[in-house]
Amino acid sequence: MLFEDLSLSKSIQRAVFEEGYTSPTPIQEKAIPFILAGKDLVGCAQTGTGKTAAFAIPIIHNLHKIVGSSKKTKQIRCLVVTPTRELAVQIGESFDTYGKYTNLRQLTIFGGVSQVPQVDQLKKGVDILIATPGRLLDLHKQGFVDFDHLHFLVLDESDLMLDMGFINDVKKIVKLVPTNRQTLLFSATMPMAIRELADSFLTKPEYVSVTPVSSTAEIIQQQVYFVDKSDKRGLLYHLIRNENLSNVLVFVRTKHGADNVVKALKKQGVNAEAIHGDKSQTARQRVLDSFKNKEITVLVATDIAARGIDIESLPYVINFDLPNIPETYVHRIGRTGRAGNGGISISFCGKDEEVYWKDIQKLIKVNVKTIKDHPFPWKETVPNPDAKPDLRNKKKQNGKNNSRKSEASKKNKKRWY
Numbered sequence: 308m309l310f311e312d313l314s315l316s317k318s319i320q321r322a323v324f325e326e327g328y329t330s331p332t333p334i335q336e337k338a339i340p341f342i343l344a345g346k347d348l349v350g351c352a353q354t355g356t357g358k359t360a361a362f363a364i365p366i367i368h369n370l371h372k373i374v375g376s377s378k379k380t381k382q383i384r385c386l387v388v389t390p391t392r393e394l395a396v397q398i399g400e401s402f403d404t405y406g407k408y409t410n411l412r413q414l415t416i417f418g419g420v421s422q423v424p425q426v427d428q429l430k431k432g433v434d435i436l437i438a439t440p441g442r443l444l445d446l447h448k449q450g451f452v453d454f455d456h457l458h459f460l461v462l463d464e465s466d467l468m469l470d471m472g473f474i475n476d477v478k479k480i481v482k483l484v485p486t487n488r489q490t491l492l493f494s495a496t497m498p499m500a501i502r503e504l505a506d507s508f509l510t511k512p513e514y515v516s517v518t519p520v521s522s523t524a525e526i527i528q529q530q531v532y533f534v535d536k537s538d539k540r541g542l543l544y545h546l547i548r549n550e551n552l553s554n555v556l557v558f559v560r561t562k563h564g565a566d567n568v569v570k571a572l573k574k575q576g577v578n579a580e581a582i583h584g585d586k587s588q589t590a591r592q593r594v595l596d597s598f599k600n601k602e603i604t605v606l607v608a609t610d611i612a613a614r615g616i617d618i619e620s621l622p623y624v625i626n627f628d629l630p631n632i633p634e635t636y637v638h639r640i641g642r643t644g645r646a647g648n649g650g651i652s653i654s655f656c657g658k659d660e661e662v663y664w665k666d667i668q669k670l671i672k673v674n675v676k677t678i679k680d681h682p683f684p685w686k687e688t689v690p691n692p693d694a695k696p697d698l699r700n701k702k703k704q705n706g707k708n709n710s711r712k713s714e715a716s717k718k719n720k721k722r723w724y
């Protein structure tokens with residue numbers, strides 16, 4: 308299928324063509340016709356699948372028709388709610404890109420910065436508002452946001468909003484907007500809580516899903532290094548220097564861990580920065596921009612901070628710590644190999660993480676290449692990849708990890724798509 312086949316207005320086709328897109332991605336092919344037809348929709352798709360364009364393009368098409376070319380006062384007709392500032396900024400940029408030949412105006416609002424410029428823009432009038440939940444409710448309470456003309460409500464990254472504790476805010480927002488709206492809900496995973504939300508917020512929704520979370524893109528080369536925990540920083544530095552890696556996204560489990568890895572790399576002269584929840588929004592955006600502009604060699608991130616980060620052609624993802632939830636591995640390595648570009652994912656597996664690695668392999672069902680030739684192998688023997696999981700070790704993991712893991716396994720079995 309080509310974009311021409313979607314009956315989109317010429318102005319959108321031109322903008323999409325200038326971006327270099329020829330064919331819609333699978334989520335776009337499935338979702339765009341439903342959205343154009345005015346249906347509510349639940350989309351199960353992770354970032355990297357082209358899901359932003361899957362909702363932005365048909366919304367722009369329909370709004371362009373509604374608003375026409377008249378210069379009448381801008382009113383908020385589309386609200387996109389998303390959990391983080393980074394996501395909000397990326398969505399705003401997408402609306403700007405695909406809508407550049409329309410007269411629609413978008414505004415992105417988020418907390419952690421002064422509200423004054425945002426209020427000024429709201430007073431001038433906007434057609435599309437992209438917002439994080441807290442700042443949106445705040446500005447609404449102060450009377451700066453008017454939803455009377457709202458037609459589209461998009462809830463983006465809904466599972467992340469749930470994880471980040473925004474769900475009550477989202478419920479409040481849904482109560483504030485008109486009931487005769489078109490609602491689109493996107494989520495990378497579909498746990499029961501999200502399905503319940505979809506049932507209560509949407510009217511007879513269509514369901515579309517792409518790339519189940521267990522599948523890792525074939526264009527990503529996956530490698531694993533078995534390395535003792537105490538040698539991981541040494542191995543990271545070794546790879547960066549010897550393999551001459553740059554534009555590397557490194558995942559760690561904790562904020563403290565992220566800072567420590569950055570400190571160690573900086574000591575060795577590597578240009579590294581961390582991005583995590585303890586950094587201010589401004590600092591996170593600054594670091595992200597520098598990484599995108601290739602001024603930073605290594606970006607060290609926690610899962611929440613990195614989720615949804617869209618960096619074109621990110622060549623390397625390194626799992627410095629393995630995640631204890633196997634699906635997280637898939638989300639992490641999905642930061643590379645986007646939109647058809649190849650990528651390499653490198654995982655460090657410590658002795659205490661062997662159980663996580665086995666769970667990941669069970670989920671992805673891909674034979675990941677073990678790199679044995681490196682200066683920091685396990686002090687004892689490298690494990691036999693065919694060995695059965697060590698259940699004794701597994702029992703020793705703390706209760707939280709076990710219950711999260713078994714939840715993940717249950718979710719796997721119950722997956723609805």
Ligand code: AMP
Nearest residue numbers: 328330331332354355356357358359646
């Ligand atoms: P998203 O899943 O929305 O974060 O999009 C991931 C990346 O795919 C973004 O960099 C988009 O610019 C890109 N993209 C979206 N749709 C297409 C398409 N139809 N063809 C090529 N690239 C696309």
